Amino acid sequence: MALLSCQDATFAYDGQVVLSDVSFEVNAGDYLCIVGENGSGKTTLMKGLLRLVAPLKGKIVLGEGLRQDEIGYLPQQSPAQRDFPASVKEVVESGIRGKRLFLSHQDRARAREALELLEARALYSRSFMELSGGQKQRVLLARALCSAGKLLLMDEPTAGLDPIAARELYRLIEKINREKGIAIVMISHDVHTASQFASHILHLQQTPLYYGRTADYMDTFHAQCLMGGTCDV
């Protein structure tokens, strides 16, 4: 049984189909990259996985005892966040669910461990708005880790980062995936890097063009096309 399986899911807004017949599976330890051009349905699929939109047809099933609220999520950064007065501690701990007013010692320790794993322990008592773009993403990733044990969803995690910070973030994501065995589902428009790290690729263009192992993907026509080769038919 897979952690997450998407079975013939079709999504529509106002009766207009934007993404159709998507099927894929995510197993423990997988690293799935969802690639495609703007408007290809990547973000809609992500919303579907987060249960923010319901599929018109088909279904999305969780397995292996994974609960919806155990899925970690790293959204795209919003401009309002850049100068939001919050300490790193406050941000990371907001990933810990529950209605309790005060966090237990274990919870606080978990928040620190998440930062530790991302090699950002030193940021713990800093102010979020004074961090660099790459540091901010690490902190938000730590927040996502606080609520995730098995599966992490990410939406363009390296958007707006300089190449060095982006490479660092990819390395850390790979580390989480390898060391903790946490499955990753990432939206990316960067096929080059996706192909370097991901175990599986899902290429969307309103409907899946390719789904399978990364190694087989690289030879396909679609990969050549996205990577900037010629793709006139």
Added chain:
Amino acid sequence: MFDWVGEMLSYSFISRALLVGTLVSLCAALLGVSLVLKRSSMIGDGLSHVGFGALAVAMAVGAAPLAFTLPVVILAALALVRLSESSRIKGDAAIGMISTGALAVGVMVLSLSRGANADISSYLFGSVLVLSREDVVLSLWLGAAVLLFYALTYRRLFTVTFDESFAKATGLWTWLYNTLIAVLTAVTVVLGMRMMGAMLISSLVIFPALTAMRLCKSFLSVTLTAAAVSLASFAVGMSLSYLYAAPAGASVVLVNVLMFLVFTLVRRFRARAA
């Protein structure tokens, strides 16, 4: 030296105004932190215009001001939240439509119902003479509601304010928090409006949060500092208003402006020292 304090408190209308104003300042500052950080602080301004329109209608038809204004402004708050979530009309445009529309209604009603003209400036700029026992009771309830809301949902409120899409994804009902904040803001605005003035009340929502953000770098410290700044500005403003027979609403707002400037200067100095 402080004899005037006892003298001021001996007037029952002033002590009523002080109690209501203190609670309104506290609530406005707390709600303001969330509203300012979510970039929807203009909701306070929009609601005060709706309050002005509703108050004018209440006076014209002879309805009890509080009982009539309160439900109207709460309805407007609910409509604003719905409109801005539906994303067909953007939040700021929705507020602009509703607030100017209500203002026009208020002006029209006031000019049609003759004899009410003398009161118009007290609607717009406030008066400490108008508060009733009813206001005092309602503001005690409001104060309790806002403090309870803040205390019980503080962590989730931070999550929703900091990152709405993350909050939604982790299963928080963000619309519920947005609606609660809007409704509590509506009650705050209605209560504070007649004392501070319809044109001035929204500054109690905006100033304390912005002032606190000049110096504070965590959500908790911004929240606490905004509350303290708001309470202090109110106390100083009211005292000045009493001592120099100045309009209460304008005095409180000017002290808030002064606080903002002082905090901004301290920030400058700190930046230079660092």
